[in-house]
Amino acid sequence: MSRIQQRVAEAKSAGKKLLVAYIVNGDPQPEVTLPTMHEMVAKGVDVIELGVPFSDPMAEGPVIQKGHERALVHHTSLRGSLELVKEFRKTNSSTPVILMGYANPVERFGYQAFATAAAEAGVDGLLTVDLPPEEVVILKDALDAVGLDNIFLLAPTTTVERARKIAEHASGFLYYVSLKGVTGAGHLDVDDVKSKLAAFGELTDLPVCVGFGIKDPATAKSVAQLADGVVIGSVLVDKMGSLEGQSPAVIAGAVGEIIGGIRTAIDSL
DSSP: OOHHHHHHHHHHHHTEEEEEEEEEESSHHHHHHHHHHHHHHHHHHHHEEEEOOOOOOOOOOOOHHHHHHHHTTTTHHHHHHHHHHHHHHTTSSSSSSSEEHHHOEEEEEHHHHHHHHHHTTOEEEEEEOOOGGOOHHHHHHHHHHTTTTOOOOOTTTTHHHHHHHHHOOOOEEEEEESOOOSTOOOOOOHHHHHHHHHOOOOSSSSEEEEEEEESSHHHHHHHHHTEEEEEHHHHHHHHHHHTTTTTTHHHHHHHHHHHHHHHHHHOOO
């Protein structure tokens, strides 16, 4: 059982919803990321999504795009992200860490080489935004061989037939994008989320976590009533960007405050 699967099982047993949180490695300064990860865990995050900076982060809105840009100024890379996870694992052996990024850096690394290096670093899964199920077989085989979960996105436009195909390739959990748009944009339609989750839930036993549009405790709570978990990202990246130049402790503390409020809200169900 992977760390992600273990965390899913623990949450289910405790009757709790998963809280998944995204930040960009190296944003706004490299020395901020590690203490922020530890503060996220302290405030109740179940799974960390660590964004790997990329020059063309499709699907991302302006907030997270700027986060990638700030990180790239410091030459933050995929290999550097693996080194960061190694450092995190020196004092945290239980919290799942997913790398969220794009196919190009992984392809350049080499699928098998990446999978091996990621597993050795303590990574638990991979979400490649721009790699569809039709093109994932070779990468999935490499990830499967070392016990890494393959996380996939579902969208409001995903048909039931395609969702079934995606679920066949996925493990860990499925990430439902609640909006037709980019991260941080639009108004979340809870009724639409409810109908989609009902349809997708009949296709798989994997938990479904919902992201995009969750910005505060109220929206997190409304979504958590319907889903197995919630994903937050833009609200954290925006806060971190606004504190650029501040100390790592100040930035980590601000992120922790946001997470603590959302954790309290979803635990009140």
